[in-house]
Amino acid sequence: MHLHNVSLPFAELLGLTLGALAYGVYxxxxxxxxxxxxxxRDPGRDAAAFTRGIGVPRPSLSRRVGGAARIPIILASFLLFSTTTTAYSILVYRSFQGLLFFQGGPDAYFLGVIDASATAQTTFFALSVVIGDFMILYRLWAVWRTLYIIIPPALSVIGLFVSFIMYSGGAGKFTVSTLNTLITIGTIFILVTNIYCTGEFWVAT
Known part of the structure; x- marks a missing residue:
């Protein structure tokens, strides 16, 4: 079967399957x-305690979680997990809704229905991508500690955020070609951020 001849339900099921695999790995x-x-554990603290012949009391799980929440990269990881899980959950809901429960059929649902779930899925997906790029940007800042190094990817992340906001706000108003253009622009911003930051990480090492 040629991929350009597949039906829309097959494409949705394939996307749901690949999404499940990717989300499972994540x-x-x-x-x-x-x-x-x-x-x-803190090796220096453990070694000092061993020298003095005493044990090291470990903090409670709640204190460790509270301490982790104050670390930007850990907090961003939890936010990314929340937005990614929400986006995937909505994807599963929309797949069942379009394939099994929508009376007009899956083609009409996936191509023509822009409801609250579609807007929410796009919004949480956009937040996930933006948070992920901000995490890369934060790591780049931690490596270089130089403002002019992070200006280009920072502008790219801002452009990505704006393009996704325009897409979410205009999903029910813009034409399909305009929405595809916004998706293309967002994809370019993602590539620019990742390629630039990867190159700078390589230079730093």
Whole structure:
């Protein structure tokens, strides 16, 4: 079967399946990274306590979570997890709604229905992408600590945010070509941010 000849329901099911795989990988990595961070130990503190012959009292889980919430990159990770989970949950809801419950059929639903769930999915997806780019930008700042280095990707992230805001606000008003143009512009901003930051990380190392 040629991909350009597939039906819209097949494309939606394929997207839902690939999205489930990608979200599953992300979920596992998120849980592992948060577990390792919350249970990490301070080698210097442990060594000093061992020298004095005493044990090191470990802080409670609530105190460790509270301390982690004050670290920008950890807080952003939790926000990214929240927005990504919400966006994927809405994707699952819309897939069932369009494929099983909409009386007009899946083609009419996915191509013509711009309801609150579609707007919410686009909004949370846009927030996830913007938060992810801000995390990359924060890491770039932590490496270079130089303002002029982060100006180009910062402008790119702002442009991405504006394009997504225009897309969400005009989803029910703009033509399909205009919406596709906004998606293309947002994709370009994403590529610019990631390629630029990757290059700067490579230079720094």
């Amino acid at each position: 979920l596992v990595l998120f849980v592992i990274s948060m577990y390792l961070f919350l249970h990490q």
